[in-house]
Amino acid sequence: MNCQTLLIDDAPAVRLQGAAGDTVTVLLRGAQVISWVDASGVERLYCSPASPLKGPQAVRGGVPVIFPQFAARGSLMRHGWARMRGWTLQPWDTSAPEPSVSLQLHNAVGDDPQWPHACVCTLTVSLLPNGLRMALTVENTGPASFSFHAALHTYLAVGDVAQTTLAGVLPEGAVLSLREPIDQIFEAVTGPLQLHSPLGLLRLEHAGFGDVVVWNPGPDAGLADLPPLGHTAFACVEAAAVMQPVALAPGAHWQGSQTLLSGL
Template identity: 40%
Template sequence: MFTTDVFQGLACHRLSLPCGDTVLVALQGAHVLSWASQGRERLFLSPANVWDGQAAIRGGVPVCFPQFNQRGTLPKHGFARNVMWSLADSSADDAQAHFDFTLASNAHTQAIWPQQFVAQLRVQLQPGQLTLSLSVHNTDTLPLSFTGALHTYLAVDDIDLTDVTGLQGQAEWDAVADVHGVADDTLYFDGEFDRVYAAAPGALRVQDGSGVVCVEQSPSWGQSVVWNPGPEKCASLKDMPTDGFARMLCVEAAQVYEPIHVPAGQQWLGWQRLTVS
């Protein structure tokens, strides 16, 4: 079932399955604000957000496009998360439901990034599973290049009791210490944690006490990012409560270092899948 909704003044759409799983998506940024599965909210959403329809939303799943972080001349994490998308399609039955949201280049985007494109985010809900698929269609006569991420904020009960496995041996860049190495068998979190990994071939396992969420991504994303601001950085973020770091962990499908190139008239597709285990 799908319904229209309003959350904190933002126009939204909601998918619901007979099993009770739901997902809520705002038209601003095609931003997934909530994913509830097996009676528990699985995404962290900051209670300190501004909710003015323009500022970036902290939490949920921001779509970072066409730039990752500040690695370029565009606004931080690009502009896609700050602008309105449109609902292009929806479908639902007892086994699955999905929304397709679309952002096409326009005068506003071209003033920031002179590129013609159509981006689409498919939000697919199945029992115990959420799949986000981002496609970028280059409608220009020139090649298109971008970086980005599905900047997923997972909800955890306590970051001190949370660990991540599945990245062992992958190339690692610790952005806090600015050192390169390889990932440990298990990642633990004590203070600020901001690391970029070569994408692993299998699923990552995020354990939060007794709960587990498995995170997979398509090979078309080159990296995985794991981030927690820790107490000191969190206290400096105006759109986060001071204890917010203890209740979230970002695990992101990302393209950080080398841009993805899409020839004129061609299309790229990348996905991330979250499964309650």
Template identity: 40%
Template sequence: MSEDLNPAVVLGSFLGQPALRLRAPDGASATVLLHGGHVVSWIPAGGEEQLYLSPSANYGAGAAIRGGVPVIFPQFNERGPLPRHGLVRTRSWQATESVLRAGHAIGVLRFTDDIATRVHWPYRFELELTVSLAGKELDLELAVTNTGDKPFSFQAALHTYLRCIDPTKLQVEGLQGCDFEDNAPDATHKTGQQWGDVLTLAGPIDRVYRQVNRALTLREIGRKASIAMQGFDDVVIWNPGESGAAKIADLPDDDWQHFLCIEAARIAEPVQLAPGEEWAGMQHLRA
């Protein structure tokens, strides 16, 4: 496809699932499943896979895929009456655009409410996930529009599983001074503040950091990555550790050693959206 032609949906497959495959002129590539609007692969130009995807992941109707970048909406985890992590990660999206522009490969997927979602959540809405990549960078933008006649509030997240060599030897920088809520099973204090600029992992971690207004840096031997957010005020840092992984059916027992979730999120203060209004949040990743 040449630059700036009319958008065309370029569909392929991934493990038997319909997928939008994006490839920039410099070789950077990404794969997005229509199921869940779920990014399952990101390979920067000249690099290697940056996302973790469980080899035991489930696919198909109703499945929540373990790994990649699940889209969480309109509820985070079990913080409300809806199914865990909301309504859209287990349903089919529509690929609406795939184009090369200014050296970037860009894909857009859309999800619109239907009778099945309104059984759980009686609101009309539309989501668009825009995936843009080139070189060493990947941008993910989630836009939410209230298409109904009633206001609603929601939580949202891009639940990004970043591949790593050993989470116990990596460092996350940029969280200094941020308050957090600690949801790890063995947490002695449910709230706290990040005093040092370097976060390291000594075991399972499940924290929601609030009001994170700066980019984060992930460092490990031979690798450095940056994560920046816009519109998402919170960051979730999650790894189940050895004990937690053993309880997760779609995660091999030892695979907790191969990823760290750094999630752009809006949790502590849900977004309030009036009829006709739109909200957008972005996660920018650089390998």
């Protein structure tokens, strides 16, 4: 396993390289994956060139960790605070079956008065022979139960969203065209999903998450951190726990994962 820490545009990050030359790069701020280059040399994630990696705003692209609130479904900042905070890089686990890196975030009772719960979040990112797995674990370290939303808000590079389709979210095997703007939560999706785009096929698998969110803002969103034609280059397909929030008792933990597989 080849793993190094580095600065990218003044933002601390860690980069992991697999045996086949595939790489994954993760920012320490937000534990946000910003790049996955697969074994064939193709960049599979989209990260907006108009979004500074060092902040202070959230980075648009890669895989933001959404926790403990999804969008504006609560009183916290949009999509919660996990993607805005600094995470701590954990010691390398050389015994792991795949090259992996883990980052951890501790939240104390007083860190956010609007969410007074103690917890530990861990994101483990692993390079597979033909893919990438991201696993988010949440542990309740406080004395009271709490509920939360969570998602891995994955911006997938597609080359041209007008020529991209997604299978696995609609009933009876129907295929979803991503030609038009979309912002939709698909409930109780078991997967797997297949994303067909000019960059090739991606198989998407998830566990622990019950929902799938599909999003592309289209040409008229007017997002300041997205180039004028940026929306054409990606499709967000994210494993999520939104419609049924996760409830954790004291001492309990939950894990949700999303796996991206290429070249299949």
